[in-house]
Amino acid sequence: MTPSASSPRLTPATRLVLLSVGVGLVLAVQTLSVLAAGSIVVLALLAASGPAGLLRRLRLIAPMTGLVLAVGWGFFDVETAARLALRLFCLLGASAACFAAVSPEETGTVLAALRVPRGPAFVLTAGLRYVPLVRSRLQAIRDAQQARGIDLRPRVRNVGNWMALLLPLLVQSLLLADDLALAMESRGFASRRRRLRPLPRPGARDWAVRVAALAVASIVLYGEFGG
Amino acid sequence: MAADLELEQVSYAYPGGGRALAELDLDIEAGSYAVVFGPNGSGKSTFAYLPNGLIPHVVGGVLGGRVTVRGRDTRTHRPDSLFHLAGLVFQDPEAQLFSSTVRDELAFGLENMGLAPGVVADRIRATADRLGIGHLLDRSPDTLSGGEQRLAAIASVLAMDPPIVLLDEPFAGLDWGFAPRVASILRELNRAGKTLVVVEHRAGDYLRDATRLLVFGRGRVDLEAPGGRDAERMLKACRMLPEYAPLPAPDAAGDEVLAVQALSASIEGRPVLDRVSFALHAGEVTALVGENGAGKSTLVRHLIGLAAPSGGSVRLRGRGITGRPPAELARQVGICFQNPNDQFFTASVRAEIEVGLHRRHPGGGRGLEEICRLFDLGALLDRPPHGLSAGEKKRVAIAAVLALNPAVLVLDEPTAGQDAAGKERLAAVIGRLSAAGTAVLLVTHDLEFAAACSRRWVRLHRGRVMADGPPQAIGLPLGPSAAGGEGAL
Numbered sequence A: 001m002t003p004s005a006s007s008p009r010l011t012p013a014t015r016l017v018l019l020s021v022g023v024g025l026v027l028a029v030q031t032l033s034v035l036a037a038g039s040i041v042v043l044a045l046l047a048a049s050g051p052a053g054l055l056r057r058l059r060l061i062a063p064m065t066g067l068v069l070a071v072g073w074g075f076f077d078v079e080t081a082a083r084l085a086l087r088l089f090c091l092l093g094a095s096a097a098c099f100a101a102v103s104p105e106e107t108g109t110v111l112a113a114l115r116v117p118r119g120p121a122f123v124l125t126a127g128l129r130y131v132p133l134v135r136s137r138l139q140a141i142r143d144a145q146q147a148r149g150i151d152l153r154p155r156v157r158n159v160g161n162w163m164a165l166l167l168p169l170l171v172q173s174l175l176l177a178d179d180l181a182l183a184m185e186s187r188g189f190a191s192r193r194r195r196l197r198p199l200p201r202p203g204a205r206d207w208a209v210r211v212a213a214l215a216v217a218s219i220v221l222y223g224e225f226g227g
Numbered sequence B: 001m002a003a004d005l006e007l008e009q010v011s012y013a014y015p016g017g018g019r020a021l022a023e024l025d026l027d028i029e030a031g032s033y034a035v036v037f038g039p040n041g042s043g044k045s046t047f048a049y050l051p052n053g054l055i056p057h058v059v060g061g062v063l064g065g066r067v068t069v070r071g072r073d074t075r076t077h078r079p080d081s082l083f084h085l086a087g088l089v090f091q092d093p094e095a096q097l098f099s100s101t102v103r104d105e106l107a108f109g110l111e112n113m114g115l116a117p118g119v120v121a122d123r124i125r126a127t128a129d130r131l132g133i134g135h136l137l138d139r140s141p142d143t144l145s146g147g148e149q150r151l152a153a154i155a156s157v158l159a160m161d162p163p164i165v166l167l168d169e170p171f172a173g174l175d176w177g178f179a180p181r182v183a184s185i186l187r188e189l190n191r192a193g194k195t196l197v198v199v200e201h202r203a204g205d206y207l208r209d210a211t212r213l214l215v216f217g218r219g220r221v222d223l224e225a226p227g228g229r230d231a232e233r234m235l236k237a238c239r240m241l242p243e244y245a246p247l248p249a250p251d252a253a254g255d256e257v258l259a260v261q262a263l264s265a266s267i268e269g270r271p272v273l274d275r276v277s278f279a280l281h282a283g284e285v286t287a288l289v290g291e292n293g294a295g296k297s298t299l300v301r302h303l304i305g306l307a308a309p310s311g312g313s314v315r316l317r318g319r320g321i322t323g324r325p326p327a328e329l330a331r332q333v334g335i336c337f338q339n340p341n342d343q344f345f346t347a348s349v350r351a352e353i354e355v356g357l358h359r360r361h362p363g364g365g366r367g368l369e370e371i372c373r374l375f376d377l378g379a380l381l382d383r384p385p386h387g388l389s390a391g392e393k394k395r396v397a398i399a400a401v402l403a404l405n406p407a408v409l410v411l412d413e414p415t416a417g418q419d420a421a422g423k424e425r426l427a428a429v430i431g432r433l434s435a436a437g438t439a440v441l442l443v444t445h446d447l448e449f450a451a452a453c454s455r456r457w458v459r460l461h462r463g464r465v466m467a468d469g470p471p472q473a474i475g476l477p478l479g480p481s482a483a484g485g486e487g488a489l
Helices: A012-028 A032-047 A051-075 A078-101 A104-113 A118-146 A156-185 A204-226 B044-048 B102-112 B117-131 B146-158 B178-191 B231-237 B296-302 B349-359 B368-375 B390-402 B420-435 B447-453
Strands: B003-013 B019-029 B033-037 B062-069 B086-089 B164-168 B195-199 B212-217 B220-226 B256-267 B270-281 B285-290 B311-316 B333-336 B408-412 B439-443 B456-461 B464-469
Touching (some): A012 A032, A012 A104, A032 A051, A032 A078, A032 A204, A051 A078, B019 B195, B019 B220, B044 B164, B044 B195, B086 B146, B102 B117, B102 B146, B117 B146, B178 B195, B212 B231, B220 B231, B270 B296, B270 B311, B270 B439, B285 B296, B285 B447, B296 B408, B333 B390, B349 B368, B349 B390, B368 B390, B368 B420, B390 B408, B420 B447, B439 B447
Parallel strands (some): B033 B195, B033 B212, B086 B164, B164 B195, B285 B439, B285 B456, B408 B439
Antiparallel strands (some): B003 B019, B003 B062, B256 B270, B256 B311
């Protein structure tokens, strides 16, 4: 269910620490070369899931990054556009890599251990549970609409047809949210007696990684603001 | 015997909606096994949401009267103090399973009960063993077959060991292998002292285990009878089970319209279809049957190029479909998937049908009026599709696909969520389409419906065509109430 202290994997808490440090750095750093280096690290993390996983994630992240680059270039200058695009790529890529390895249940347990208030913690964990459900509904809607003759391929002439995808998706998302709430409440989500599973204790590798991450963050921040 | 569940003069209206229950009086005794039937919209599922307080605390709406669960009034007790007393298995297992693994799914309720981690682990193991799903514990629910998902959903409730278990259509979509398993699980639970309430549309051997039969109509109990051997006869007498017209005499098969030739496919490296071959002919109704997870849905997606095969081909009137966009192929092969809500995006039934009328090849085909007549939609034309009943939605969804005037119509689980009247109407429509020359492919677990519509069955088993011929030659458990709840023939 969860990795033990002797597991070769990092504990969920360590992964979330890494994500937090990474997100903090990406938001703080302005230097283009550092953001570019960060993007390479993120790319390597994504590639760790294999070529199929890398392609699947890039298919989602790359268009958004490209769009931000194009819009940024149009409104500002090329350097600002590149900075915005690299920052977005790092944020999305790091989140994707992290949440692919940490389940919503593990995230919820870590947040509870960190004494994050139940409201915001619920929004995050429910959101993580919701994403794969929405993705499968999106696939079903796309199939259903194409099977009734509506062309949804990414072509300029098909832009008007995308309403056939977006409106059912909106309705289904609302229905899914209702279903999710009912399913969770029907098994006592609001119970005050809730007792979460114990977190796996961090091992030596976890502590080493955490210390290394903080050291790298300190060096980068010193270079950015203190040098 | 003391009542586990008492409903006194219960009426209920959904937020912004009409009345779903009206002055419902009902006692469910401890240790009883009640089966609830009724047409779509009769209030069966609404009733199932009452005992653990989802209505009114989560769903909202206006609840009148009193619902008492083991002495607790649901107006003053919220779901978090009722969930361990009255467990609810939802109609759609996909809507119930939200965790990353089956193990996490089973742990969710147990952790909310405040049990120690060791007890949680023991309960998960015991429940998984009882239901025979130990090998699924570390799988993600969305990788399971429909039958496995149903078992996981039941396990997620049984793990909490509630004394009352309500199951909303537990046999829906189950094949002849899984349905008897579920029937047997319910029998054992009841023998162990659980109070069971099963809401269903389907008959089956499980009715013999029931101690009580309730038939709902317009939000109240219209008829009450003992369960057991006479239950099925009683349900037929009050038109709760479909009675199909006999199939017309067979005509000679028309020209070949669509041919699947040695089609193979994989999903994430796992082989799903293995050299599947069969052909569809004009005017012929073919039923594609197979166990949960046999590859039926994957095969359907390949018929108009929604997925790419790893080998073999699909040929439409002799021409391969490779490289042709699905939306263009849909003008010749219309597919109506299981969930009508995936299709609807306009404000009226008329507009939904017109989407197809505007996209079809020019020259011929049924007009709006004829389609409405065929599906009896005249009175619904200006209504929003999302506001219709399940049966009406299904008719609109098929009509919208048929508006493209396809030569082949594929219906994926058309009887899902349909009551007896809806199934009878669907069977009649399929008969008329066949008579008009449309090749129809029915993808279904409902063997009774398949037998009522089709003389030719193609059986898919673990991705291969196991048999192709008349139902009697297919090797499925035919006979009265076969399979414990599904596909009585």
